[in-house]
Amino acid sequence: MPKDSPLKKGWPSRATWPSVIFLILVIFVSASYTFAHRVVLFAYVEGDKVFTESYFSDGKRCQDSRIEVFDSLGNKLLEGKTDKNGEFSFNPPKKTDLRIVLTASMGHKDEYTIPSGELGGEAGGSSPGSESHKAAKKVFGAENGSSPRQLTPREVEQIRTVVEEILDEKLKPVMRLLSKPQAEGISFVQVMGGIGFIFGIMGIILYFRSRRGR
Amino acid sequence: MHISEGVLSAPVLATGAALTAAGCGIGLKKLDYDRVPQVALLTSAFFVASLIHVPIGPSSVHLVLNGLLGLLLGWPAFPAILIALFLQALLFQFGGITTLGVNAFNMAFPAIICSYLFAYAVKGKNNVISMGAAFACGFLAILLGCLMVALSLALTGDPFVGIAKVVVVAHLPVMIIEGLITLFSAGFLKKLKPELLGAVHAKR
16 A cells, blocks of 8 residues: 555546546436335225235335234234235234234335224224213204204114214325325435435545544 | 345344455455545445336336446445445335345445456456446346345245346346446546556555
């Protein structure tokens, strides 16, 4: 290794910079508009079914990838494959925390956990005659005005089902948005941060080098 | 080609980490301090390359640039790739911290092999051979990287040939593109700054 002043005839001369800057620029310009590589799995509950969607972080769907579902103790409950749209749905066999694991090709993996509380439906919802039920009856009775008619339990049950169905339908996009991890956007700031980090390391190395050299 | 967390078994992870540590040790020892800025520039190039998605083929693949790093840096490509992968894991959640060693080795080892195979040829006087070698360097680095990924996955239980086929086929477009990128970069540098290419594996 030459011990004399490295910068005199060493690498970072003026002629080099254009080439390297060109290289970085080419990469950069195309980089700002694309996303890349990891898989994202997310899942949501609708009714008594669990829906999962999986895609690469550039938006491409993971087709024909393995989905495994585990309970809170790590026992495998079921297994399946995603369809052409990267979707897979199943009926949870029991009410427990569900850990859903996606294994896509080439060593890509992601998982998503649905807490047992989100699994609604018949298994754990409030039974007829509970507090909310009575409240509902009262409200309906009051709003009918002059002649408060008591609703029969069957009618209440019907209303409950219809409302639940509509709510599920309406909330579906919201649930999706909420459960979708914020994975997709790789921001300019992150890219710049990473590059800044690298040049920071370079600066530190060169700093200590220059101190030692004197 | 970032392997995610929780896919590989502990021995594979440990082996990968140890090999990467060794590679980085050699890389840092061989690093000429005058070339630190060049290493940093190529580290950033590698860091952003994974954001360039290649929209050809059924799977989702991206550029890697390990061949270019190997060709221009030689052994210091090891620490460069490690740092870039670390930042990718940290900022983009590509791969993961536990798989960092394996991922770095999978990308850096082919880079070193290719630099030994092709660096002299690229430096050579004959332009046709030189450019051919540059293309082969970019191409082969990805191909070997694919095989390394398949090998790591195979060591955890999956059949090697099956995975290798999937990974290699998915990365065929990347291999060609990287071959071309390496070719043009080498051609460009050769005209502008031939001593840059000559620095690798040079006796000092």
